[in-house]
Amino acid sequence: MRDNSVSFLGRTAWLLRQFRKQIWVRASLFSGAAVFVALLAAFVGPYLPYDPKLTLAAGSVDHILNILASSMLAVTTFSLSIMVAAYSAATSNVTPRSTKLLLADPVAQNTLATFVGSFLFSIVGVIGLAAGIYNGKGRIILFCATLIVLLVIVATLLRWIEQLGKFGRVGDTIRRVEQAALPAFRDAGRVPRLGAQPAVAIPGEACPIHAARCGVIVHIDAAKLDSIAEHHGLKVHIVAMPGTLVHPTRAVLQVFPSAEQQILDDLRDCVTVADDREYEQDPRFGIIVLSEIASRALSPAVNDPGTAIEVLGAGLRVLLAFADAFDDRDASALQNIHAPELDVPDLFMSFFNPISRDASNIVEVQIRLLAVLDALAERAPTLFKGPAATQIDHVVKRSLQSLTMTHERQMIQSRAR
Template identity: 30%
Template sequence: MRDRIRFFLSRLGERLWVKPLFSCVLSIAAAFLARAADDTFPQSGLPDISADSLETLLSIISASMLVIAVFAVGSMLSAYASASGSATPRAFPVVVADDVSQYALSIFVGAFIFSIVGLIALMNGYYGSTGRFVLFVVTVTVFGIVIIGFVRWVDRIARLGRLGTTISKVEAVACRSLLRNRRCPTLGGRKLVHLGDGDPVYGESVGYLQRVDVEELQVFAEKHDLQVYVAVLPGEFIMPGQPVAHVGREGKSEELDFGCVSQAFLIGKTRTFEEDPRFGLIVLSEIASRALSPGINDPGTAVEIIDAFVRIFAQWSETEEQDVATERDRVWVPEVSVGDMFDNAFSAISRDGAGTIEVMLRLQSALASLSSLGDGELREAASRHGQFALKHAELALKLPEEVERVRQLAQREDSNTKHSS
């Protein structure tokens, strides 16, 4: 249930209307809070704030907040377009989920709604002396929040569309996803080594698998005393005729409705970051490939991406799998292999950066560093990609001296890897 709620909240975080809508509800409630103060403290002895001064203040806020909100939306859209153009369109969900920008937009829209509701109520004599004082305090508070939010937002919007900011955000999201997968590689089920025999279950649509509800599969398996073998993982593209799971009957012959099983596999048109640990690596790799294209020719960005991969896999290797007894003992789930993750991260850089000596040297050093982390599977994947990158460099680099530098570095690091193993 917790994973389901987290996935749902993550989808809401990518919608720009959610936080402004919540802010509007709070603004309307704050405007009517002043009326409740009139009923509770009719003779409070508080300073009597004139209706004219309140009307002027609320009119200023209502006239300025709508303009600022429109300006904020325009600036955010420009930043989103810049991030998508300079990095990759797949990074857009990460950029649009920026908390500071959504918070600022919510403040501007909420302040506008508050001022309109408060102004209408004030001009119709809805407030008494206590209510006007409370409305004044709330208005001043809203004004202060707007100023602070605007200053924070200006600082953030100046960086939001920058390539470095986009890389940092994607790296953070990819790292969280990989660490979550490291702690729970089988999504709470049992480890599947070989796909068991059983009745195939197909997805309800064609697209990318976004989430597997292992808890729902466990409920179905317990109810019918069966075993469920998950055949696909989040991030895979589900095609017609491709089974998403197999249900082991264990000799039972009764007819079963596998609708609950297929509904446990959430399929959408795009990939998501939360439960797809490889997607963040792919997005970072796409940013590096774009930077290495002849039209851009920015090897420094590719080097920055390689450094990000080193940080991500270093944290991944230091994180231990949670050794807990699973209650989902009837659901079998395969693990994401380290080789697949390295393929998603380094294959495109090895291909597109093969003709750039500084990228090849940094890539060999990064792979050697990762191979020394002590994990056998990780060491094997790093060594394989080091040789793969060397072959690309030998074909792409024009100067024999440059080829020899890469070859010497690859051979030296390969020998160190074999010595450490």
């Protein structure tokens, strides 16, 4: 099993990774570091073993810090307004499911963190200078730290300017969703079923473990499940994979033989349920979000077939990556748990069916749809030929019903042969 993959992180490591994605975390760390540096100059200055022999003009550091404080406050406010506008644009023009990828963008988070941290650094420096806590050496240290902060601000601004040209745009969002979906598909191909054994018949005496709350499964710590099962001599059957809607009356695991309640609770804790789906262990979610982008583009209000064609290209790359990983798949490493296979026909239905439905009267999109399905069937006939044939049949039937021009219907029939 590829333990370095995000899909196979333990529950604690996965929760920590989700925590680090929060936009305020980086801003808090940068702000704390900035305040620490500003105060450190005051305490380290008297103990500096040598005199830097640098003479500063009266009020020079204070003047620079005042300029920095006022400008950083304005720039931070401006950057926040840009980010909010980008999130709103992604929600209305692309799909609301893509906004979490924009919120987790490292460039945007680093930019906001740098600006807020620089503002606090300058404010603390100005207050310290006014309070007289810096001696001559401390002022020189503060001046050098201010120069470093200015260099960091300039580098961040240049990177932010480059990012602004594409942040929140449709093409950039498609790329982000594709990049978020690729690891999940590669993991699903290389290590099927989260490393568990194939599903088998569940004994009638098995003990069901129900979800503790209503929501969607976002993470399963398969390695810990296997460890608990091995320690207690159990067989655990995963009956609800990540992305499944669960509630307190639906079983997520089946355990045979039955065990003590504490053991059952430990097994239940290996399954994380949340309100919103995540990409890491749920490949179907990524492909659904791509399909939603295409459906929004094909709506009468938008009427953008080019975006739908771009989405089909992204979906093709994701599914081809799944096929490549499947050819290089590992043997199942977890001997005490069983799980179902990824439902490839359902994947195809989730991705291709909405696009085929919404573009039934657009011949350019239908032709690209047929080309993508042909490519998948040729690349991995074992995985994709059957589901692709089903979707091709749906595309042809919808097109023949919706297209009004004879030559367009002939184009579809010719391409489908």
